[in-house]
Amino acid sequence: MNVAVNTAVFLKDLQAGVPQIDCLRRLQQLALPIPAVEVRGEFFDPQQQASELAQIAQLCQQADxxxxxxxxxxxxxxxxxxxxxxxxxxxxxxxQIRSLKYSFGNLPDLTPATIADLRALLTQSGVQVTIENQPNAHGTLRQMQQDLAWVRQHQLPLGYTFDAGNWYWVAEHPEVSFGQLQDQVTVFHLKDIKHQDTVLLDQGCTDWRNLVNQLPETVPVFLEYAVDQGQLADQIKLVNAALSR
Known part of the structure; x- marks a missing residue:
């Protein structure tokens, strides 16, 4: 099992307007065993999104x-x-996008017919859709437990992206939350936090090795924090070493 990469690792470049396809080409040049990449919708130019996604899909096919x-x-x-x-x-x-990640939002009041339509839409698409805990009032442990219980109650085929960093913004501990939600995690976003600031792994407060080593190998782990280009390969290798248990 090797770590995957969210384009948030290139945050400074993305904020400067560098296309995600260019960032992913640089990632490919590292020649490291990366199983998956995650792109971010907010950094696509709406006028160029289709052409850029076509290029990204082609690159993903080439890079496996x-x-x-x-x-x-x-x-x-x-x-x-x-x-x-x-x-x-x-x-x-x-x-050829395998998975879409949303935040959950508000616990909805949907009719049985709407829920049935949503269940059918998700099932028939063949695309994994996950919800993620957010760094706001919607992302507390209690709220996520309620939201995920609602998903199970209505038998919706929604996965759960556990973001290890977002808990710090709602005064919760990722280790405690993981202990309560572990059996529902389908995707894992890895980051380390210190004083509500994202830092390199092992420079923050998160016992990240313990968390990722409790995940089954079927759950992908994504780096999702800004990293200087010269440090990215070392951060990937650090996580891969932890995952090679």
Whole structure:
């Protein structure tokens, strides 16, 4: 099992307008065993998104990477299911995107017919959709337990992306939360935090090795924090060493 990479590792470049395809080409040049990459919807130019995703899909095929996509939206709003879901599922099917990640949003009040339609849409798409704990009031342990219980109650095929860093912004501990939610985790976002600031691994407060070593090998682990380009290979190797248990 090797660590995967979210394009957040290139955050400074992305904020400066560098396309994600260019960042991923640099990642490929590291020639490290990376099983998957996750791109971020907020950093696509809407006018160039289709052409860039086509290039990314081609690169992933060449590099033997699975492709994940982080959607910067909540899956559920006060009006119901996010309007973007159908379109994003079609996008995923077109560009061989294995998984879409949303935040959960508001615990919805949906009719049985709407829930049935959502269940069918998710099942028929063949695309994994996950929800993630957020660094806000929607992302407390108690709220995530309620949200995930609601998902199970309605038999919705939604996965759960456990973000190890976001807990610090809601005054929770990732180790405690992981102990309560471990059996529901389908994707793991790895980062280390110190004083509510993302830092390199082993420079923060997170017992990250203990967390990732409790995951089954079927759960992908993604680096998801800004890393200077000269340190990225070492951070990848550090996690891979921990995962080679």
């Amino acid at each position: 990477w699975e492709l994940y996509y982080s959607v910067p939206e909540a899956l559920f709003t006060s009006e119901g299911v996010a309007a973007s879901l159908s379109e994003n599922l079609q996008l995923a099917q077109k560009y």
